[in-house]
Amino acid sequence: xxxxxxxxxxxxxxxxxxxxxxxxxxxxxxxxxxxxxxxxxxxxxxxxxxxxxxxxxxxxxxxxxxxxxxxxxxxxxxxxxxxxxxxxxxxxxxxxxxxxxxxxxxxxxxxxxxxxxxxxxxxxxxxxxxxxxxxxxxxxxxxxxxxxxxxxxxxxxxxxxxxxxxxxxxxxxxxxxxxxxxxxxxxxxxxxxxxxxxxxxxxxxxxxxxxxxxxxxxxxxxxxxxxxxxxxxxxxxxxxxxxxxxxxxxxxxxxxxxxxxxxxxxxxxxxxxxxxxxxxxxxxxxxxxxxxxxxxxxxxxxxxxxxxxxxxxxxxxxxxx
Amino acid sequence: xxxxxxxxxxxxxxxxxxxxxxxxxxxxxxxxxxxxxxxxxxxxxxxxxxxxxxxxxxxxxxxxxxxxxxxxxxxxxxxxxxxxxxxxxxxxxxxxxxxxxxxxxxxxxxxxxxxxxxxxxxxxxxxxxxxxxxxxxxxxxxxxxxxxxxxxxxxxxxxxxxxxxxxxxxxxxxxxxxxxxxxxxxxxxxxxxxxxxxxxxxxxxxxxxxxxxxxxxxxxxxxxxxxxxxxxxxxxxxxxxxxxxxxxxxxxxxxx
Ligand SMILES: Cc1cc2nc3c(=O)[nH]c(=O)nc-3n(C[C@H](O)[C@H](O)[C@H](O)COP(=O)(O)OP(=O)(O)OC[C@H]3O[C@@H](n4cnc5c(N)ncnc54)[C@H](O)[C@@H]3O)c2cc1C
Ligand SMILES: Nc1ncnc2c1ncn2[C@@H]1O[C@H](COP(=O)(O)O)[C@@H](O)[C@H]1O
Numbered sequence: 001x002x003x004x005x006x007x008x009x010x011x012x013x014x015x016x017x018x019x020x021x022x023x024x025x026x027x028x029x030x031x032x033x034x035x036x037x038x039x040x041x042x043x044x045x046x047x048x049x050x051x052x053x054x055x056x057x058x059x060x061x062x063x064x065x066x067x068x069x070x071x072x073x074x075x076x077x078x079x080x081x082x083x084x085x086x087x088x089x090x091x092x093x094x095x096x097x098x099x100x101x102x103x104x105x106x107x108x109x110x111x112x113x114x115x116x117x118x119x120x121x122x123x124x125x126x127x128x129x130x131x132x133x134x135x136x137x138x139x140x141x142x143x144x145x146x147x148x149x150x151x152x153x154x155x156x157x158x159x160x161x162x163x164x165x166x167x168x169x170x171x172x173x174x175x176x177x178x179x180x181x182x183x184x185x186x187x188x189x190x191x192x193x194x195x196x197x198x199x200x201x202x203x204x205x206x207x208x209x210x211x212x213x214x215x216x217x218x219x220x221x222x223x224x225x226x227x228x229x230x231x232x233x234x235x236x237x238x239x240x241x242x243x244x245x246x247x248x249x250x251x252x253x254x255x256x257x258x259x260x261x262x263x264x265x266x267x268x269x270x271x272x273x274x275x276x277x278x279x280x281x282x283x284x285x286x287x288x289x290x291x292x293x294x295x296x297x298x299x300x301x302x303x304x305x306x307x308x309x310x311x312x313x314x315x316x317x318x319x320x321x
Numbered sequence: 322x323x324x325x326x327x328x329x330x331x332x333x334x335x336x337x338x339x340x341x342x343x344x345x346x347x348x349x350x351x352x353x354x355x356x357x358x359x360x361x362x363x364x365x366x367x368x369x370x371x372x373x374x375x376x377x378x379x380x381x382x383x384x385x386x387x388x389x390x391x392x393x394x395x396x397x398x399x400x401x402x403x404x405x406x407x408x409x410x411x412x413x414x415x416x417x418x419x420x421x422x423x424x425x426x427x428x429x430x431x432x433x434x435x436x437x438x439x440x441x442x443x444x445x446x447x448x449x450x451x452x453x454x455x456x457x458x459x460x461x462x463x464x465x466x467x468x469x470x471x472x473x474x475x476x477x478x479x480x481x482x483x484x485x486x487x488x489x490x491x492x493x494x495x496x497x498x499x500x501x502x503x504x505x506x507x508x509x510x511x512x513x514x515x516x517x518x519x520x521x522x523x524x525x526x527x528x529x530x531x532x533x534x535x536x537x538x539x540x541x542x543x544x545x546x547x548x549x550x551x552x553x554x555x556x557x558x559x560x561x562x563x564x565x566x567x568x569x570x571x572x573x574x575x576x577x
Binding site for chain 1: 338340344414415416419439444445446447448449450451452453454455457458459460461462463465478479480481482483484485486487488489490493498499500538539540541542543544545546547548551552553554555556557558559561563564565566567568570571574576577
């Protein structure tokens with residue numbers, strides 16, 4: 001190992017850390033001698049978890065007083081870099097707040113950001129992997145400037161693995177003077193109803209596309225996902241059409257999923273969709289066009305109409321239940 | 322209210338894409354206005370309309386040999402465009418681009434800066450926030466609804482679980498998602514009017530930014546390789562047995 005130190009942005013979520021954060025802690029643990037995590041909110045509540053996944057220190061930015069995390073958390077990290085010296089790199093999950101922190105921090109430190117990273121290796125220095133052109137090619141890159149490099153990593157790029165480490169030692173990471181930049185405030189949070197597992201964690205993902213024909217047909221996808229104890233996903237075509245919220249979108253500009261099985265229903269298989277799901281263990285596709293590109297990566301392809309295949313599948317699964 | 326919209330001209334994402342020997346994206350073909358930015362343009366036009374005064378300025382960095390994409394934004398209703406174009410900016414990374422745009426936008430002293438959450442060709446998704454930091458402005462990303470009330474902006478910001486109501490004083494930087502508003506099609510009148518609207522082309526020297534560019538980018542692409550292709554399995558034409566085939570497959574992999 002030539003990397004001596006990596007820091008990881010560990011995003012809090014309901015008293016725990018996001019799966020994406022745990023994945024990055026695991027990746028960092030495998031690459032570097034020293035791993036520190038940075039979190040906000042109640043750090044003491046997640047110190048054991050951060051330690052278990054490989055962090056020895058957990059820097060606590062503390063309560064943000066309702067501010068959007070980007071500016072205050074980036075400020076605290078910039079101050080840590082000043083006081084403790086720069087790590088080789090700072091790993092940040094690709095998420096709403098993660099990207100904000102990365103952008104702010106990059107400008108504060110005059111540091112380069114590499115985004116959409118799906119692989120990390122120590123190849124006489126940190127090397128990053130980026131899928132390009134819808135995942136048909138991989139570009140590898142490295143930082144050429146001074147440390148720290150900022151790396152924004154896509155979810156599901158690494159497995160989250162417990163190291164059995166002891167709880168991380170919590171240390172304060174105070175926020176600097178933010179001026180106008182920290183003035184965005186969260187007034188209220190709205191949680192949309194969801195049943196079943198999260199899209200990214202589900203063992204079964206059933207996704208629908210434009211070929212469903214209309215928004216109400218998405219009920220077939222949800223019902224099927226429910227029967228298979230999975231999550232319902234979507235192509236961008238039907239997210240943009242307003243049939244389902246963006247949080248369901250799979251692909252380059254949406255989520256990456258790697259379930260045991262992915263059922264693509266009336267989805268053509270654009271490269272930008274496939275880059276988000278071709279890491280699935282098994283792929284089943286239903287499409288009425290025998291030449292649809294999705295069939296090129298499907299383990300089982302059914303050339304047929306979703307209006308007949310899906311109701312029959314739902315019926316068959318109901319009878320087994 | 323004066324609104325700046327960051328908008329990028331990109332190679333058509335639906336067309337095949339390639340890399341130059343330098344590993345930069347080949348941008349030699351025709352450039353179009355990134356569809357992701359049409360939402361920002363529309364949002365800006367609606368906000369200025371609601372405020373009752375002010376104008377929309379489109380700011381871009383990139384090759385200026387062809388500005389049809391920017392004319393498209395002008396045809397939608399933006400008042401003018403500023404494009405920073407310079408051979409030394411070829412292959413600029415997100416932070417360098419942000420420094421250049423910050424210099425171009427700072428001179429305009431806008432009340433609001435809009436951008437897309439991510440571009441369709443680079444999709445780094447960090448530029449607008451880097452810009453906000455350089456301009457010392459608050460930022461709200463992933464807006465799915467935007468309203469302005471005097472000098473306050475209110476945004477419904479997408480989250481993992483749903484959305485947050487977020488507020489900030491103006492000026493601010495806000496990034497909008499596809500679907501925040503429905504972009505209008507340029508009218509014939511708009512297209513004609515756009516032909517005579519000002520498009521200012523600036524160089525790095527015009528902005529006094531020589532040292533920013535000289536610093537170069539802090540990254541290098543080391544190699545590009547073909548990704549491993551996934552093999553396809555069986556394909557059946559459904560003649561009433563499609564659902565059964567799927568059930569059998571799910572059984573075989575022990576999902577049911
Ligand atoms: C920069 C960029 C980023 C993008 N990011 C994403 C992304 O993250 N995720 C994403 O999904 N897309 C993304 N896209 C869009 C992508 O290129 C495709 O446009 C989109 O995935 C198409 O969605 P679709 O397959 O639902 O629709 P279509 O391509 O229209 O396909 C519909 C399919 O349904 C089939 N069909 C029609 N009727 C039936 C029926 N009755 N029964 C069975 N099959 C039927 C048709 O044969 C067709 O194959 C991106 C595009 C760009 C340019
Ligand atoms: N060269 C550019 N000129 C103008 N706007 C840009 C440029 N690059 C990025 N942007 C804006 O910033 C958004 C996010 O870009 P990116 O960080 O490249 O994903 C884009 O959608 C644009 O709105």
